[in-house]
Amino acid sequence: MAKTLDLVPVTRWGFFTLPRPMVIAGPCSAETEQQVMETAAGLRDEGIHVFRAGIWKPRTHPGSFEGVGTEGLKWLRKVKNEYGLKVCTEVASEKHVYECIKFGVDMVWVGARTTANPFLMQEIADALKDTDIPVLVKNPVNPDIDLWIGALERLNRAGVRKLGVIHRGFSTSEKIGYRNAPGWQIAVELRTRYPQLPFFADPSHMGGSRQFLKELSQRSLDLGFEGLMIESHCNPDCALSDAKQQLLPKDLGEMLASLIVREKDSPDEDYKSGIHQLRAQIDILDENLLFMLKSRKDISRKIGQYKKEHNIAIVQASRWDEVLAAVVEKGKEYGLSEKFVTAVFNAIHEESVQAQNEVLEAGQEE
Numbered sequence: 001m002a003k004t005l006d007l008v009p010v011t012r013w014g015f016f017t018l019p020r021p022m023v024i025a026g027p028c029s030a031e032t033e034q035q036v037m038e039t040a041a042g043l044r045d046e047g048i049h050v051f052r053a054g055i056w057k058p059r060t061h062p063g064s065f066e067g068v069g070t071e072g073l074k075w076l077r078k079v080k081n082e083y084g085l086k087v088c089t090e091v092a093s094e095k096h097v098y099e100c101i102k103f104g105v106d107m108v109w110v111g112a113r114t115t116a117n118p119f120l121m122q123e124i125a126d127a128l129k130d131t132d133i134p135v136l137v138k139n140p141v142n143p144d145i146d147l148w149i150g151a152l153e154r155l156n157r158a159g160v161r162k163l164g165v166i167h168r169g170f171s172t173s174e175k176i177g178y179r180n181a182p183g184w185q186i187a188v189e190l191r192t193r194y195p196q197l198p199f200f201a202d203p204s205h206m207g208g209s210r211q212f213l214k215e216l217s218q219r220s221l222d223l224g225f226e227g228l229m230i231e232s233h234c235n236p237d238c239a240l241s242d243a244k245q246q247l248l249p250k251d252l253g254e255m256l257a258s259l260i261v262r263e264k265d266s267p268d269e270d271y272k273s274g275i276h277q278l279r280a281q282i283d284i285l286d287e288n289l290l291f292m293l294k295s296r297k298d299i300s301r302k303i304g305q306y307k308k309e310h311n312i313a314i315v316q317a318s319r320w321d322e323v324l325a326a327v328v329e330k331g332k333e334y335g336l337s338e339k340f341v342t343a344v345f346n347a348i349h350e351e352s353v354q355a356q357n358e359v360l361e362a363g364q365e366e
């Protein structure tokens with residue numbers, strides 16, 4: 001049973017206005033004072049709530065642009081003072097936290113690589129003790145919900161009660177089009193466990209390309225996420241990091257305006273929003289099911305190849321009887337009827353036999 005988190009509702013942080021989405025936007029990295037100020041001015045006109053900019057950048061390869069460091073915090077302070085925007089940046093060590101406190105950064109986020117490291121999380125949590133700074137925790141790079149929860153627990157135990165999460169997708173070795181696999185079901189699971197926790201989606205790092213921003217943003221809103229964190233740059237193509245995924249402030253404004261937000265005003269609207277979120281979850285599960293079926297079929301082909309090499313017949317009835325009995329039994333535990341499980345698995349088996357046959361025939365034609 002998950003421990004509860006002691007939280008201050010996001011509506012009382014004084015950072016965001018309703019209706020949804022709550023929007024955090026800004027460049028991947030602060031590069032120059034001029035770039036920061038120009039981007040922030042554009043975003044202020046688009047009505048975003050919080051300005052983001054990476055000051056210390058976790059880069060895969062040494063020698064890539066690793067951020068401007070503390071100097072950039074002066075520019076964030078200027079954005080705050082001149083444009084009245086709240087400002088936030090990523091922290092990955094206690095030193096970063098202390099620097100942020102010194103320069104009046106309003107909110108911080110923990111990056112995906114840091115969430116996966118309990119030592120760093122503890123260090124950051126300790127450094128944040130006795131502050132009132134809200135913290136958003138990105139999911140760890142790997143799809144491990146417990147690491148994500150552990151990071152939230154460490155912060156909460158240190159007294160951080162203004163907590164939220166950012167879903168930025170997970171590293172994957174599969175080629176999927178997106179930069180990081182959305183893995184929505186993990187976010188949905190976390191949301192179910194902690195309904196009071198505000199959820200932000202980061203379609204920029206999930207998609208890795210401007211073309212995916214809208215569909216990923218819409219999906220997260222359909223799942224009921226409270227907000228979005230999106231990268232925006234006054235000259236995206238010349239950005240020193242993540243150039244392909246950043247949007248001009250005005251294009252971001254247009255994209256945000258095109259999103260359909262189903263709010264929960266009247267009882268009727270409530271119903272519509274609820275059913276929409278459930279359907280969005282079903283759509284994700286269906287996508288996952290299809291992917292699993294495809295993966296299963298890939299293995300069937302390999303089995304077919306293996307049997308062929310060893311001159312073994314495709315169907316062994318006894319093996320299939322065992323598989324069927326096992327899944328029927330398991331299905332009962334899950335509340336699925338024998339009739340349903342048998343029908344589904346017989347269909348899957350048929351497809352598998354077909355796949356193995358194709359492998360065999362392919363060989364005969366050669």
Ligand code: PEP
Pocket residue numbers: 028054058090110111112113138168202205
């Ligand atoms: C970022 O937000 O710029 C960033 C580095 O994100 P992530 O930790 O999701 O890779």
Ligand code: MN
Pocket residue numbers: 028029205231241242
């Ligand atoms: Mn980035």
